[in-house]
Amino acid sequence: MAARARWCVAPPRAVPRRRAGGDAPGRARRRRGRGASAPRAADGPPPAEAASESIAVSTGRSASDDAKTELWERWWFEARNADALAVLAKMPGADVNRKTRPRIDPKGKVAFDPGGLTACALAAQRDDAASIRVLASLGADLNARDANGACALHHAAFADAADAADALVDLGADANAQDARDGSTAVILAAYGARRETLRRLVARHPVVDLSLRDVGNATVAGHCAQRRLADELLTILKLCGPGGAGRLLRGEKVYLGKRRELTGQLETLPARPHLAELCEAWGARVAEGDDKKALIAKLLQRTP
Structure with missing residues (x-):
């Protein structure tokens, strides 16, 4: 028993010799590797905690x-009704434009x-x-843009969210904002995607909604409607x-011939009766009983200012 007790006692540690005029070899290497730094207090926080504390203070x-x-933030973007958004907007640190x-x-x-x-763009979708x-009552920016330069109204148009589009325009959102990717307005995007209900409501808001704006492909909303054979919507726009x-075709302008071809192509997508005949009446062109499609288009082009 006495012999076992001797092995429980830790042997004495060897004290390293100091070099003449210097520190111990290990300590000298450590100082050369890290540079001279102020010793940390024995009861101070570890380096990581100290760094986090300094960041928190700054x-x-x-x-x-x-x-x-x-x-x-997770709750805010997952909210799916107005009441939840109203409650979350009152919490500390809330940002309705996050x-x-x-x-x-x-x-x-x-x-x-x-x-x-x-959250406004998500609600529009x-x-x-x-x-x-x-x-809007909480001060949200209705024209805030996403990474593609699109506003909430663009999202409403592409989702065919007609009620959301109406609400945005009523509340003062920019009805003619063009996105950064291809210069589309909301009404152009609705025509491009054949979102007919939202397209009709936006077109009905002319002149607040500018129907003459062009995207990067130089197409107006009328051009997109013609491409997709949206005859009823195209007729409304032209009227x-x-x-x-x-396209605001005007005689004497340098691009007259190009715009004339553009308008002719749009008119050719419309049936002679009743669309072209109705458009002639709206534009003040006389329609004869025997006029065919070609004659009706010629009369409409003659009405060019």
């Missing part, structure tokens, strides 16, 4: 604050979501006019724009 935020913000972050789409696995969507009105059409 930014005024803590890890707990960041966690609360992240949780609020935008979604870029991420990999979990449903697509490889599809990249560039983000930049506000789901045709939630009530949420849009609440967000609203008057002689010269949405």
